[in-house]
Amino acid sequence: MSQNRQHTVVDSPYGPLTLVAEDGILCGLYMEAQRHRPAEETFGVRDDTPFAEAGEQLAAYFAGELKEFTLRLRLNGTPFQRRVWDELRRIPYGETRTYGELAGLLGAPRASRAVGLANGRNPIGVVVPCHRVVGADGGLTGYGGGLERKRRLLDFERGAGLF
Secondary structure, X not given: OOOOEEEEEEOOEOEXXXXXXXXXXXXXXXXXXXXXXXXXXXXXXXXXXXXXXXXXXHHHHHOOOOOOOOXXXXXXXXXXXXXXXXXXXXXXXXXXXXXXXXXXXXXXXXXXXHHHHHHHOOOEOOOOOHHHXXXXXXXXXXXXXXXXXXXXXXXXXXXXXXX
16 A cells, blocks of 8 residues: 555535545545445545545536546455456446346356455445445345445436435
């Protein structure tokens, strides 16, 4: 892990979001009380400088004006986790996929549990849309930010109203 980390906190309809950059590239987006949220001391110094574009894109997303993020990302994880996270970024706005469907797309149809574990460790929530993954029956299943946040995000993307 690089020693050159900075972080900032931005407001959202979910409450504060902590953004973390490594060498100026977004590597973390965490909600309050999020499962698998790293220790605060790993976020680096407070500095808003590297986050102007991320802040603008998040604001546009939450305003219903942005459907796909175009930020440079540094996804720190295992090769399998990074493959899962890349696949998450291919799920279109307003749509969902099941863990099994993602496993199949990765060429590992029996790996739905591993996909779920990788999904739960996604370090850049919202931007890498892990909220778009649902259970085999289409029901909401675990979400590091909490099921109510997941429901609200999915409803928002399906056009059920702004936050």
